[in-house]
Amino acid sequence: MTQATLADTNTGNVRMTAGERAGIPPRRMDFEFSEETNRYWYGNSAFLTTFWTTLSSLFPEGETFFVDSVKNYRGIIKDPLLKAQVSGFIGQEAMHSKEHEAFNNMAAKHGFPADKLDKELGVMLRFVRKVVPKKMQLAATVALEHYTAILAEQLLRDERHQQMIKDPEALKLWMWHALEENEHKIVAYDVYQLAGGGYFLRTFVMLITTVLFFAIVGVNHARLLWADKSLFKFKDNWKGITFLWGWKGLFPQLAGKYLDFFRPGFHPNDHDTVALLDEWRHKMLDEGGMLADQIKNPSRAAKSTAAA
Numbered sequence: 001m002t003q004a005t006l007a008d009t010n011t012g013n014v015r016m017t018a019g020e021r022a023g024i025p026p027r028r029m030d031f032e033f034s035e036e037t038n039r040y041w042y043g044n045s046a047f048l049t050t051f052w053t054t055l056s057s058l059f060p061e062g063e064t065f066f067v068d069s070v071k072n073y074r075g076i077i078k079d080p081l082l083k084a085q086v087s088g089f090i091g092q093e094a095m096h097s098k099e100h101e102a103f104n105n106m107a108a109k110h111g112f113p114a115d116k117l118d119k120e121l122g123v124m125l126r127f128v129r130k131v132v133p134k135k136m137q138l139a140a141t142v143a144l145e146h147y148t149a150i151l152a153e154q155l156l157r158d159e160r161h162q163q164m165i166k167d168p169e170a171l172k173l174w175m176w177h178a179l180e181e182n183e184h185k186i187v188a189y190d191v192y193q194l195a196g197g198g199y200f201l202r203t204f205v206m207l208i209t210t211v212l213f214f215a216i217v218g219v220n221h222a223r224l225l226w227a228d229k230s231l232f233k234f235k236d237n238w239k240g241i242t243f244l245w246g247w248k249g250l251f252p253q254l255a256g257k258y259l260d261f262f263r264p265g266f267h268p269n270d271h272d273t274v275a276l277l278d279e280w281r282h283k284m285l286d287e288g289g290m291l292a293d294q295i296k297n298p299s300r301a302a303k304s305t306a307a308a
Ligand SMILES: [Fe+2]
Pocket: 063, 092, 093, 096, 177, 181
């Protein structure tokens, strides 16, 4: 496991934020999506585009919930490094919510009601906040952060995804989000451990979360396909199902990493992504990189000084 350390508070004339010092720098983005964005931006496939759009529809409310569940425990954190990592995590997730909201509004203009699905999730999560114990809410965040980290790692590692995303702005959004999910993947987990969260609750909540996650994604995906009048295009949909669930499909490839979570003593850093993230930071943030002109706080583009 790579141990993160806090970097110096100053680099040249630029004063670093806590998140930057911990190697989890919130990067301000302002992607531009419009009706011009390719309608079937993922592989020219209605099935796969609506699948990823379904995930996107869960992010604004879902990631706000993640942030709140970690904030509930901010008071018990004394370690300066973990405090800084939490700041970085909150900043990154807030930015993801904002940009996916913009993406969902674009999808809505194409007739996919992603904004509506987001609002519905918000209602459900407000209820969860009221009735579910805070430790369990944090455990759910740990479980879902595991999902996002392994899915995001796959997006970065498997070039097929990068080739399938046909819209340049959408490609930037998904790769930027994938990078940052892995930069902050340990934060909720470490806060959970500090809060005294144990193995039984973590794995029990993971099982419940898995069932709920696939139920919600499955139903909402079908609703987006219905809205697109593509629900009964069996041949095209079968191709998409094979891409996700077939031999060498997205989910079977993630199975081993998903199951790692059930190992006692598992920690997100057991999945070593240090070199992968370095490679992508260069690819995206260096001069001429995919995000070099996009990032709104370029001085903080994040040559990470602390390993996440
Ligand atoms: Fe995120």
